[in-house]
Amino acid sequence: MQINVALLGLGNIGSGVFRVLQRQQEALLERENVVVQIKRVLVRDVNKPRSVQVERSLLTDRVEDILEDPTIDIVAEFMGGVEPARTYLVQALNRGMTVVTANKAVVACCWEELDEAARKSGAGLYYEASVAGGIPVIGTFNRSLQANKILEVMGIVNGTTNAILTNMSERGWSYEAALADAQAKGYAEPDPSMDVGGQDAVYKLSILASLAFGQRIRIEDIHCEGITTITPEDIAFGKSLGLTLKLLAIGRVEEGRLQVRVHPTFIPDGHPIASVRRAYNAVFLHGDAIGHAMLYGRGAGDLPTASAIVSDIVMAAKNAGKHEHPAFLLGREQDALPLEKNWLTACYVHLLVNDTPGALASIAGVMGKYGVSLATVNQISRNTPVPLVLVTHPARELSIQAAMAEIQELEAVDRVVNVIRVEKEG
């Protein structure tokens, strides 16, 4: 079976798709009975020199050359960003072309619109590469966990921040130094705010949690905090308590309500996700039948992402005429769990306090007033102001926030350096 594909974009990922298809051509024919033919490639500048050998005649800077070509079966998109991807993909789907995309933003933000266009024309919509690069998390949720009610997903889905946190943890670097290193090595963008601010993880959690829990989670539903205020001291203090700091994307069902949140999180060193280092990604999950499981691998990069894209192309080719669409996008919202913002969480609290008698008593008093009890208290040194690290027992998010607002105003307290949520053993 021959499948004609057009690529939107020929940067790193597009070139990776070319290379993977060249290498695997024979195996795809023998094992899958599929021949993938690249028919057209949309680029900005058809004359720019390319790292892959592409016939000049395949290149075009006019999207119409693709959208109006009736021989094209699949449009594979990796331009990134909502526009113009959204416009192009909706047009392609309207014309019955199946879409394979690595673009988390367009799926997270315009999923209903894309899905509706796909359903109407009978085209397929595939997006394995949009979350966690090469790791087949979408396929696992869609095709291997049907027998499970998912209770939790917990992901390291942004490699840039994980590489930064790994260097802060293992080398004691400051956030600024680790970020500069990531930028120098090309892991981090010149403007790194989407990564370090957590928004990139929010896009991915929106897709992942929607599939895991079978209800549409929009990006604005997700609580988001980035890693920009984390200090090497926080990481070191956590380490002395047996905790590893990660930027986690968490979706969790508790007491019949759904929490969706992205924030820096301390997890016990023994948790499987704690050992995920450098730019690797991982998705830890809890299903009521499978129990705890984890998928681990490269969350970005040309070839890992191309691995997911080519897998989607092969899957789409085989599903021709009977593509599936998630039931939850039809908006059966009466079945949806309500969202919970006032979740239960333990917290690590890093304070600088003045060395006055009764300082701890006044802090503990405010905590107690809001029903937050302390699990451990550590005075880190005898410097003034004195660094004090508290770890609370699980308490309501809003109670902790209220307590912290009041503690900040205490005379004994010089400054609240950081408040970081703490996860229990997995």
Add this chain to the structure above:
Amino acid sequence: MQINVALLGLGNIGSGVFRVLQRQQEALLERENVVVQIKRVLVRDVNKPRSVQVERSLLTDRVEDILEDPTIDIVAEFMGGVEPARTYLVQALNRGMTVVTANKAVVACCWEELDEAARKSGAGLYYEASVAGGIPVIGTFNRSLQANKILEVMGIVNGTTNAILTNMSERGWSYEAALADAQAKGYAEPDPSMDVGGQDAVYKLSILASLAFGQRIRIEDIHCEGITTITPEDIAFGKSLGLTLKLLAIGRVEEGRLQVRVHPTFIPDGHPIASVRRAYNAVFLHGDAIGHAMLYGRGAGDLPTASAIVSDIVMAAKNAGKHEHPAFLLGREQDALPLEKNWLTACYVHLLVNDTPGALASIAGVMGKYGVSLATVNQISRNTPVPLVLVTHPARELSIQAAMAEIQELEAVDRVVNVIRVEKEG
């Protein structure tokens, strides 16, 4: 779409399948448009009390009641062992019934026969639950890694031995004590030889490596060593060298040849698979596009296994009329890589030597004669005989064996306690 299923077996796993189907009935209909109906259950004793509520009329002790029932679409088997499973499954496939099985032995040993029967009648053959319980390793190889040439798989695929090794490592228990504990807790069989001898892992590697490398790996192709001679001292000495001991099932392409082996292995503590504790399983893999990846989860147990079985049932229902069969089973053996028994490996060598001058020189001399060079040498104590731990650089397996045979005969050597292969950082 209603699917009529017959179960062969109603022990732990069969009961798990019942429970999972009950819980997920509604979700399977809503999300997958599939209604799974259990029509018949083969048991040894229809009068035995059961932990799940099953209508008495569903039970039968006559397999003909299932094989001759034309309304049954799928036969799900979890009896274990080659016979009578093989006979029943071949008959079911011959009659066009699709088979879903958790039985590693019957797939590993009789794959060609089952596959041929399935192809002839157009039935499907599904076996996700046969390797690593609930973890979707088969689905990942078949449906997500098509764009990859697999260079390596490295699995902890036997939970019993991993639980034993975890207790030996973390609690300093002897092999015998750890085994007795596993038996008391029901992890290990009264006759544990299939697990601790490595044969269970051989079955699973046979299936896994065949799919990963696209060529049929038979159980007799696989080198097998168990964990019965491992001592807590070996584990402790390894730990002091930054190494963790695991029973690994390894498949690897090197120099155009394929290695398939199951044996105790030291891996660096930082390797993702080193952190897999207790009865958990994991499969680490290296693909030329995806890079390094790992799947982790419960490798056994009623509900995790049922998760995989029900997923296969749903998949089989959707694939009705167009089931896929691995191309390599058609025996295109001219494409197959030759097997390599003389692989390159580093080794940990634990000796007891007599406290004579020149002991180390004579040992190093023999190593050198066979081209095996030493990376580290540690004398562990001043007891007599002296425990000596050597770690070699990578050398040919047969050279190491020849060197060890000669070292054993040296006057300076009291005893070779253990030789354990060492893997490099992943």
